[in-house]
Amino acid sequence: MGTRLDRIRLERFAGAGERLARAVTAASVSFGRGLLWLLAAIIVGCGIWMLLPLSKGNTTEPVKSDLKSDLKSDLAAVEPATPGDAAAAVPPTAEAPASAELDHLRISSQTWRRGGLGSKALVTFTLRNDNDYAVRDVEIVCAFVRRDGTPLTVRSRVLTDTVSMKSRKTFARIPVGYVNVNADQAKCSLVAARRA
Structure with a gap:
């Protein structure tokens, strides 16, 4: 059982x-x-x-903009017509007194590299002031292009440091902003400066 x-x-x-x-x-x-x-x-x-x-x-409505022609016009406004003609680099909206400070102010050397995981541009350049007075609030504009010369990105930056008269100052690894991953070359130009 x-x-x-x-x-x-x-x-x-x-x-x-x-x-x-x-x-x-x-x-x-x-x-x-x-x-x-x-x-x-x-x-x-x-x-x-x-x-x-x-x-x-x-x-x-889709906005139709030719980015290539816009960047070329920006580059034309940034790059001086001749190496000594810095007044041509001033955009039409800049003040007239600012161009007077640019007469004897120039970038003598410049390099750039990537930072921030490759998306930010860090520019190193030497600013030479041959004026009889110090300058401050220097505005630079950097244009980034591809290897074949096609314009990609234009970034500007105002540097609040003072550059003494008849001297030069090196600005190392200044972040100017985000750039296109295809950028290969950079050209920085002076746009404006003020008397210190």
């Missing part, structure tokens, strides 16, 4: 396991089908949303 009770207990246990396995299988199949239907509904909804016309409040 003891073996018969053991056999009944095992049959009940086996029957419960089979019922549980069937329930789990049925639930997973229905859950998988539900996920497939949800994915199909999302795809159809996105497709319909993309095909709907925009309302009048949300319509925007």
Whole structure:
């Protein structure tokens, strides 16, 4: 009689396991089908949303801008016509007295390198002041180009340091901003300066 009770207990246990396995299988199949239907509904909804016309409040005309010509005009404004003609580098919005301070002020040497995981430009240059007075608030503009000469980025920076009269000062690793990853060369020019 003891073996018969053991056999009944095992049959009940086996029957419960089979019922549980069937329930789990049925639930997973229905859950998988539900996920497939949800994915199909999302795809159809996105497709319909993309095909709907925009309302009048949300319509925007695409801005057509020739970036290459814009950068070339910026570079033309930055680079002097001749090496000694620094007044040509002053944009039309700059003040007239600022160009007077640029007469005997020039960048004698310059280099640049990448910083900030390769996205920022760090410029090192030597500023030479041949004036009879000190200058401060020197504004520089750096134009970055590709290896083939195609303009990419133009960045400006105002340096608040003072450069004494008849002297030179080296500015090391000055961050001028984010640059395009394709930038290969940089050319910095003076734009404005004030008497100290």
